[in-house]
Amino acid sequence: MSVKRGIRPDGGPFIPIAEIELKASRSSGPGGQHANVTASRIEARFDVAASTSLTEAQRQRITERLGPVVTAVAQDARSQARNRDLALDRLEAKLSTALARRRKRRPTRPTRSSRERRLESKRRRSRTKRERRRPTAED
Numbered sequence: 001m002s003v004k005r006g007i008r009p010d011g012g013p014f015i016p017i018a019e020i021e022l023k024a025s026r027s028s029g030p031g032g033q034h035a036n037v038t039a040s041r042i043e044a045r046f047d048v049a050a051s052t053s054l055t056e057a058q059r060q061r062i063t064e065r066l067g068p069v070v071t072a073v074a075q076d077a078r079s080q081a082r083n084r085d086l087a088l089d090r091l092e093a094k095l096s097t098a099l100a101r102r103r104k105r106r107p108t109r110p111t112r113s114s115r116e117r118r119l120e121s122k123r124r125r126s127r128t129k130r131e132r133r134r135p136t137a138e139d
Helices: 031-035 057-066 082-100 112-132
Strands: 022-024 039-048 069-074
Touching: 022 082, 039 082, 057 082, 069 082
Parallel strands: none
Antiparallel strands: 022 039, 039 069
């Protein structure tokens, strides 16, 4: 089991473990006696405003998308150490998505064939509806 010294979200800086508050508690759900006596659930909390690792722009981007405090919880494994790693991985993934710059949409024009398909579809639908009408006196 590897001991993590911090996390490095994609597109962001290294965040040392000292800036992340880890809290252990008893996990919920089945597990019998083991689950009732061990504090294996881990909650990782990262205070964005108090972080010294982030730049002001990164801080603002994370706060806009995730809020001032980012949390990740893990209670999947029986071991506290494994849940700690899982919670840190989840926190890292959340921060990576928040820090990712969204690409600007470049508007494109419809192709000739897509316009023709659309118009042909409209003609076909129109013909179908016309054929369903009651016959007029002229027919």
